[in-house]
Amino acid sequence: MMVAALKVGVDPIEYVNRLRNERARREIKRRMQEYTISGELVAEFDRIIEKHYIVLFAAHWSSECTTEVAAITKLSLVTGSGLVIKIIDFDSNIDLAEELGVQKVPTAIVYDKRGKELGRFMGKTRLAPTVEEELLQIIRHGQQETPGHAIGKNEKVEARSPP
Secondary structure, three states: OOOHHHOOEHHHHHHHHHHOOOOHHHHHHHHHHOOOOOOOHHHHHHOOOEEEEEEEEEEEOOOOHHHHHHHHHHHHHHHOOOEEEEEOOOOOOHHHHHHHHOOOOOOOEEEEEOOOOOEEHHHHHHHOOOHHHHHHHHHHHHOOOOOOOOOOOOOOOOOOOOO
């Protein structure tokens, strides 16, 4: 399933530039300019040794997607090659969304290098305060799992309090 999603998905910048809805495109670009990602988080993403894949299902008509797309696009610009991010237009890919169990936008799915789903979150249902922190929690948890087990789409990543 991950392979199909990666083939259909496009680079975040390409997704934004392809949007036919001018208002949505301008709003995403405005939010990208305002959005900041801490240097510590960027460094942590860059320290991730194994490649990870993030697929975001989004729709131009959703204001929540506008925020998530801006954050994910900004993340794609500031992180290294260990993170492959693709955005899929939900409305144009309903069949793929159904196959992957995506019922709401925005939905982000994180895969490891073998294509195993590590976890997912849907917009504001995330446990961490920001998109990038939620993604890091999922990746960290996936790296701690045994090789035969990862967080599935119906399991939750529990937020951890700092010591």
